[in-house]
Amino acid sequence: MRRFLxxxxxxxxxxxxxxxxxRPDFSGKWSLDPKSVPSGMPAGTNVVVTLKxxxxxxxxxxxxxxxxxxxxxxxxxNLDGSPTKNTISTPAGTIELTSTxxxxxxVLSVTTSGDFQGYSMQQTDKWSLSADKxxxxxxxxMNMAGQKQTSKLSFIKQ
Numbered sequence: 001m002r003r004f005l006x007x008x009x010x011x012x013x014x015x016x017x018x019x020x021x022x023r024p025d026f027s028g029k030w031s032l033d034p035k036s037v038p039s040g041m042p043a044g045t046n047v048v049v050t051l052k053x054x055x056x057x058x059x060x061x062x063x064x065x066x067x068x069x070x071x072x073x074x075x076x077x078n079l080d081g082s083p084t085k086n087t088i089s090t091p092a093g094t095i096e097l098t099s100t101x102x103x104x105x106x107v108l109s110v111t112t113s114g115d116f117q118g119y120s121m122q123q124t125d126k127w128s129l130s131a132d133k134x135x136x137x138x139x140x141x142m143n144m145a146g147q148k149q150t151s152k153l154s155f156i157k158q
Contacts, residue, residue: 024106024129026051026058030136030155038151042066049136049155056080058101058108077101077110092117119145133157 032047045066052059057076064071075086077099084099097114108127113120121144128137136155141148 023103023108024133025053026108026127026129026136027053029158031158033135033154033156036152036154038153042068047153047155048158053079075099079103079108090116116144 028051030049030051032045037045045064047062047064050061052061057078059076060074062073073088075088075097076084078084079101081100081102084101086097086099088095088097095114095116097112099110099112101108101110103109104126106128110125110127112123112125115121121142123140123142126137126139128139129135130137134157136157138153138155139150140153141150
C-alpha cells in the first residue's frame with residue numbers, strides 16, 4: 001500500500017506541470033491573416049487583437065479597421081470558469097454580455113450570451129495556438145434569432 005501511495009504521489013507531481021503546460025498563453029498582438037478573411041467581410045478590413053493573459057483573466061482589445069471607420073472593443077473573461085460581465089457599445093446601443101470560459105485541453109472555449117435588439121444571442125469562441133505559437137486561430141459560432149453561423153479566422157503574431 002505504501003508503495004502504491006508513493007507511485008500515486010509521483011504521478012501527481014509529474015502530471016501537475018503537464019496539465020499547466022496544456023493551457024497556452026495567448027498574450028501578444030495579433031493581426032488578421034488576410035488569407036483567412038471570410039467572403040462576407042468588407043474589402044479592406046483589418047483586425048488587430050491585443051491579448052493580455054494572466055493566471056486568472058484574459059483581456060481582449062480588438063480594433064477592426066473598415067472602410068466605414070475603426071471599431072474598437074475591449075472585453076475581459078475570467079479563466080476559472082466563473083461568469084464575467086462585459087458591456088459593449090454598438091451603433092444600436094449598449095449590450096450587456098455574460099461570458100464563461102472553459103479549457104478544452106489547449107483550446108480556450110468562451111461562451112457569451114446576451115440580448116440584442118430583443119433577440120437572445122449566444123456566441124462560442126474557440127481560441128487555439130499553432131504548435132510554433134506564431135498563429136492564433138479563432139472559431140466563432142453565433143446563434144441569434146434562430147440563425148446559426150460559424151466563422152474561422154487566423155491571426156499572425158506581430
